[in-house]
Amino acid sequence: MATAARLNQVIGFLAKEETDYGTAETLSNSTDALNPFIGDGDPEAPSAYEYVFDGNLGRASGNLAPQRRTTPSGRFRSGAIQVLPKGLGTAYSASAFPPNEVHRMLKASGLDATYSATATPNWTYTPTAAGTTFTSLTLRQFAQGSQFDQAGCLLDWTFETQGLGVPVWTFNWRGVASAPADASLPSLTLQATSIIPPVASAIVGNIGAFTTATIRRVAFRLNRNVETARVAQNLSGGHAGFIPGGMSPELELEIERPARATFDPESELASATSRAVDVTFGSTQYNRWKLSLPQAQLATVTPGAEGALATVTLVYRAFASTPTANDHLSVVFN
């Protein structure tokens, strides 16, 4: 008796920045692979194809039964890729980046990457200026014995700590999709495979001058809009891709409730106090990363409890220092 024709076991991703939005790049198994995170269980199934127009032609006038539909058009796909963030493990340079699943994914999430050798070699990611060319990815997914190709992919980014484990980054992507094809998972060259991602232990968290918070959980949401679709009737397929909107970064910190003399979040929320908020994961050079909201204000303050322990969850929302600055967020890999 033959085994199942297709298994839901191994998966893989390739991603490369596009020179022109929506024009698919040639992908290489040796240089463009991402290292996805699937946890302990089996991977998620690949997401379904979606269509801007589903082909529906309404009901027949003589019997009110559905009419035969025409072919759907405006095909796109969206999905989520989870990764464990880590550094390169060796010195950064103008040509040595954090691994693809960090560098390329952050760029396609609406961030510019800047290399500096000061104070030590680092790559810093800050918001791409609106009105300029944004980074898009050609994305290939291998799953369930098939290959799924997308072009013009734009991403939104979130992450959340998992207790004391490695924080998991999630990139929600969407792009214009080609038809799938049979393909076994090829041999993919992953980057920095000997480097272990830093865990959420001994992290450094600063809420302005309040640097002694006992941190229980960290979550981040970039809140980038990638939903505006470009219907293009002149195009075969009818879908010209997506346009990104703005981002509204939010950093959520669950901490043990401090004495109000030390830090009074309800008071700071009421007075719209601005603070520089940052968290750093990892302490080894070239395998650590720091997320900063250089200017942030509390959006919500929610008291909580863990049994007899008083906690409070703070949500900080970033803002830019001037109406034209792009300094509301920075992610540093150094």
Add this chain to the structure above:
Amino acid sequence: MTNEFFATTAADGTTTRLPFPLDVPLDERDAYMAATTAAEPPAAVAPAPTPDED
């Protein structure tokens, strides 16, 4: 655009962010950075012509 930049410090100490062009390969970026500065140094003042001595 590559949306990749490098930080460079001009002679007057100001730091500027300059883009890596698409047509500069990765292995030539270090040379490109070394050759590119944030601001060109002021042009050298041409020496005054030496008057002919009679």
